[in-house]
Amino acid sequence: MNRLLEGRPGLVRVLAALDRDGEEARIVGGAVRDWLIGRGLRSDIDIATTATPDEVTRRALAAGLKAVPTGIEHGTVTLVAEGEPYEVTTLREDVETDGRRARVVFGRSWPHDAQRRDFTMNALYLTRSGELVDFVGGAADAEAGRVRFIGDADLRIREDYLRILRLFRFHAACGRGPLDAEALAAAMRNRGGLSRLSRERVRAETLKLLVAPRAGETLADMQQAGLLEPVLGRPGDVETFARLAQIEVALGLPADAVRRLGALAVRSEEDAEALREGLRLSNAEGARLAALAGPAPTPGMCEKGQKAFVYRMGREAFQDRALIAFARSGAALDDAGWRALTAVAADWPIPVFPLKAADFLALGLTPGPGLGAALKRAEEAWVEAGFPFDREAVAAIARAAAG
Structure with missing residues (x-):
C-alpha cells in the first residue's frame, strides 16, 4: 500500500483518474525523497504521467477535478482536488538546452524521464500501489545524504546552470558529510554559467x-x-551567518531568509541596494535589508533607550538588528543581556502617540508646515520622556512643542 496516499483523498482521486486505461501516473521527486528518508509527508506533491497535457486535462474534468495549465509548454498541468493542488507533468525528453532552459518533447519512457532530471535523489518514483521505482541509484544516495548528479555532472550543469545552486541547496537541506567531490568539481568548472541565469531564478534558489x-x-x-x-x-560574512543561525535555533525562532541574507552580506545601505537589484528582491525585502544599516541596539542601552529604538524602527527591524548584532558580538548563545534585548520587540506593546493635529489647532497653530513640525517635535519629546500618558504630562509636551 502507498502510505503517501493516507489521509490525502485529493491525491487518491488524481491518481485514480490518471493511472488507468493505458496511462500511468506516479508520485515523483521531493515527496518520495522526503518520505524515504523519514521526513514525513510534504504538502506539495508532484506527479509524473505518460498522459499528454490534453489527456490529463480531459481526464481531470471528467473526474470533477479542476485543471489549470500552469506550465503547458513544458507539459505541466496543476490539478486541484479536495482543495489541494497537484502538479502533474508529462514524461519528457530534452531535445535542446542552452544552460537556461530546455526544449522538450513528450515521451512514454520512465527511464528516459529519470535520466533528464538533476540529482539521483530527485529521480525517484512511487507507484499508486506503493512500489518504489529507482533507475539511477537515488534511493541509496538519499539514505546516505549524498547529492549526486545523474550521469555526467558537467553535462547536467550545462543543461541548466541553476543546478550549481541547486547542488548546494539540496546538500544544505538533505546532505550528510562532505559535498560529492565530482559534483563540486563540476560546479567549480562551470561557475561562469551563473552569470547567464535570470536573477529571479537565482533569488528563489538562494533564499x-x-x-x-x-x-x-x-x-x-x-x-x-x-x-x-x-x-x-x-x-559573504559566513561566520556571522552561521552564528545567527545558531542564535535562531537557541531562541526558538524560525529560520528567516531575509534576515539571514542581511547577516551574510549587508553592512551598509549600498550593500542592501546592490542585493535588491542583483537578486531582484521584492520592494519589501529590499526595504527590510536597507533597515539593517546603521547603529544596532545593544544590551548596554537603558530600557528607555531600547524601547525608543523599537518605537522608531518597528518590531521587525529592531529584532533583525538586535539578532545580527548578537551574532557579530561573539557572545555566548545563553548570554542573558542579549537574550533580554531580543525579547524587547516581542514583549513590549508599542504605544500609540496620544497627540493629533487637532490638539495643536486648539493651541492656536494653523494648518501647514509649522503644524507638522510641532507634531514631530512633540512626538520626539514624548519618546524621550518615556512614552507618558498622564494628561498633564502630555499637555505640557504639546504646549512646549507648539512654542
Missing part, C-alpha cells in the same frame, strides 16, 4: 538555501570554492 538546516557549513563550502561571491555580488 531556499539560506534557511536549509546545513546552510552555514554549505555557504562556507561555496565560499571556499569561489562560488558565493558570484551569487551575492560581494564577499
Whole structure:
C-alpha cells in the first residue's frame, strides 16, 4: 500500500483518474525523497504521467477535478482536488538546452524521464500501489545524504546552470558529510554559467538555501570554492551567518531568509541596494535589508533607550538588528543581556502617540508646515520622556512643542 496516499483523498482521486486505461501516473521527486528518508509527508506533491497535457486535462474534468495549465509548454498541468493542488507533468525528453532552459518533447519512457532530471535523489518514483521505482541509484544516495548528479555532472550543469545552486541547496537541506567531490568539481568548472541565469531564478534558489538546516557549513563550502561571491555580488560574512543561525535555533525562532541574507552580506545601505537589484528582491525585502544599516541596539542601552529604538524602527527591524548584532558580538548563545534585548520587540506593546493635529489647532497653530513640525517635535519629546500618558504630562509636551 502507498502510505503517501493516507489521509490525502485529493491525491487518491488524481491518481485514480490518471493511472488507468493505458496511462500511468506516479508520485515523483521531493515527496518520495522526503518520505524515504523519514521526513514525513510534504504538502506539495508532484506527479509524473505518460498522459499528454490534453489527456490529463480531459481526464481531470471528467473526474470533477479542476485543471489549470500552469506550465503547458513544458507539459505541466496543476490539478486541484479536495482543495489541494497537484502538479502533474508529462514524461519528457530534452531535445535542446542552452544552460537556461530546455526544449522538450513528450515521451512514454520512465527511464528516459529519470535520466533528464538533476540529482539521483530527485529521480525517484512511487507507484499508486506503493512500489518504489529507482533507475539511477537515488534511493541509496538519499539514505546516505549524498547529492549526486545523474550521469555526467558537467553535462547536467550545462543543461541548466541553476543546478550549481541547486547542488548546494539540496546538500544544505538533505546532505550528510562532505559535498560529492565530482559534483563540486563540476560546479567549480562551470561557475561562469551563473552569470547567464535570470536573477529571479537565482533569488528563489538562494533564499531556499539560506534557511536549509546545513546552510552555514554549505555557504562556507561555496565560499571556499569561489562560488558565493558570484551569487551575492560581494564577499559573504559566513561566520556571522552561521552564528545567527545558531542564535535562531537557541531562541526558538524560525529560520528567516531575509534576515539571514542581511547577516551574510549587508553592512551598509549600498550593500542592501546592490542585493535588491542583483537578486531582484521584492520592494519589501529590499526595504527590510536597507533597515539593517546603521547603529544596532545593544544590551548596554537603558530600557528607555531600547524601547525608543523599537518605537522608531518597528518590531521587525529592531529584532533583525538586535539578532545580527548578537551574532557579530561573539557572545555566548545563553548570554542573558542579549537574550533580554531580543525579547524587547516581542514583549513590549508599542504605544500609540496620544497627540493629533487637532490638539495643536486648539493651541492656536494653523494648518501647514509649522503644524507638522510641532507634531514631530512633540512626538520626539514624548519618546524621550518615556512614552507618558498622564494628561498633564502630555499637555505640557504639546504646549512646549507648539512654542
